[in-house]
Amino acid sequence: MWDVSGKRYLDMGGGIAVNSLGHAHPSLTSAIHEQIQKLMHISNLYYCQPQSDLAAKIVGLMGGHGKVFFCNSGAEANEGMYKLARKFGSKSDTEAGRYEILTAVNSFHGRTLGGIAATGQAKIKAGFFPMCDGFRHIPFNDLPAAKAAIGDKTVAVMIEGIQGEGGILAATPEYLMGLRELCDQRNLLLLFDGVQCGHFRTGTFQSFTRLLEGVPGGEHFKPDAFSMAKSLGGGFPIGGIWINDAHADILTAGYHGTTYGGNPAACAAALKVLEVIQQENLADNARQMGSFLKSSLQDIVSLFPEVIKSVRGTGLMIGLEISKSAFPAELGGKPSGHFVQKLHDNGVLAVPSGDYIVRLLPALNLSKEDASTCIEIIEAICADLTETSADENLAAQKALEHL
Ligand SMILES: *Cc1c(COP(=O)(O)O)cnc(C)c1O
Numbered sequence: 001m002w003d004v005s006g007k008r009y010l011d012m013g014g015g016i017a018v019n020s021l022g023h024a025h026p027s028l029t030s031a032i033h034e035q036i037q038k039l040m041h042i043s044n045l046y047y048c049q050p051q052s053d054l055a056a057k058i059v060g061l062m063g064g065h066g067k068v069f070f071c072n073s074g075a076e077a078n079e080g081m082y083k084l085a086r087k088f089g090s091k092s093d094t095e096a097g098r099y100e101i102l103t104a105v106n107s108f109h110g111r112t113l114g115g116i117a118a119t120g121q122a123k124i125k126a127g128f129f130p131m132c133d134g135f136r137h138i139p140f141n142d143l144p145a146a147k148a149a150i151g152d153k154t155v156a157v158m159i160e161g162i163q164g165e166g167g168i169l170a171a172t173p174e175y176l177m178g179l180r181e182l183c184d185q186r187n188l189l190l191l192f193d194g195v196q197c198g199h200f201r202t203g204t205f206q207s208f209t210r211l212l213e214g215v216p217g218g219e220h221f222k223p224d225a226f227s228m229a230k231s232l233g234g235g236f237p238i239g240g241i242w243i244n245d246a247h248a249d250i251l252t253a254g255y256h257g258t259t260y261g262g263n264p265a266a267c268a269a270a271l272k273v274l275e276v277i278q279q280e281n282l283a284d285n286a287r288q289m290g291s292f293l294k295s296s297l298q299d300i301v302s303l304f305p306e307v308i309k310s311v312r313g314t315g316l317m318i319g320l321e322i323s324k325s326a327f328p329a330e331l332g333g334k335p336s337g338h339f340v341q342k343l344h345d346n347g348v349l350a351v352p353s354g355d356y357i358v359r360l361l362p363a364l365n366l367s368k369e370d371a372s373t374c375i376e377i378i379e380a381i382c383a384d385l386t387e388t389s390a391d392e393n394l395a396a397q398k399a400l401e402h403l
Helices: 026-038 049-061 074-089 113-118 143-149 173-186 207-211 264-279 282-303 335-345 368-386 390-402
Strands: 067-071 100-104 135-138 154-160 189-193 225-228 239-243 308-314 317-322 351-353 357-360
Touching (some): 067 074, 074 154, 207 308, 335 357, 335 368
Parallel strands (some): 100 135, 154 189
Antiparallel strands (some): 308 317
């Protein structure tokens, strides 16, 4: 990417986990171009070919199971899942039944009124009280807490496979398997917000598949529904929900809908993204580049623990934990923000999350060369930050300019 002054950047933030084929991928731009020359919008009164093809593709990725509903964003996709859960738990069209959805502390589910109520972070709710009724937060990865929280109004549990805004925290296999069993026992829907961690970012279509690799019985794990958006369209706005066969006919026509959902151009874009990911083996690339980045960053952690305390993540969803002491306290602000600014100054885009985590969410077709450049720059920044005096900083800055 280049900014208005012509400065060049390596985009390791990927538009916050959106640009999964990078910027201006020729196959993606031409797929969108071709589609908008034919048909840019019809209504949801009709099917159109790209929409059906995309739904079939997603159902295929889920082993031929379920149905898909398309919308326009992540928050909206999650709204669809809240409605699925409420309708599932309702007594009748005018009487509530079970409606409460348990979500995780530090989760992020979007910015609609339902989304901020579902989100387990006070800063997202601030200024918008009263919250919508029917959401309660449970500590993430704590199965006994989930079990204890279930009440007679509870109808669903919803989690991210890997918390994104919460700082790249993955659900443990025990938690995933345990929640599935618990939801089955208590007749609750198990809902996954796959908006950030989905669409092959972790090396499999959905993160739970990757997280459960090698776990006995893990290959049979499926949530009742999951949401999609962000990289689904590679930068073209689209969201969606997949719902399993058992619950696919709860939200029938008349109960849910959206004007733009299933837009032909958006669906053609998403279809092409999924095709390119498969043709170019980008799921494998996400695994390989992810483990290369992670192990290189691990080396940096052992060299400069006073700057980067730890690194974690799965595939191309990586979090660096910036040390509290990496920046002088008198600077104020957040270490994550300061580190992202350093990266930015040195030509790398990344995304902060919370006070201490810096996220790398690059394109799935990231090359080894670009990954190496990113590592070199991070290492140089760490070296620069460990030189305490201002004069020494200048020399390190000079070295950086040569990279
Ligand atoms: C970004 C995000 C959302 C919200 O998606 P929007 O398209 O911004 O509405 C929801 N859930 C998760 C996990 C996200 O990362």
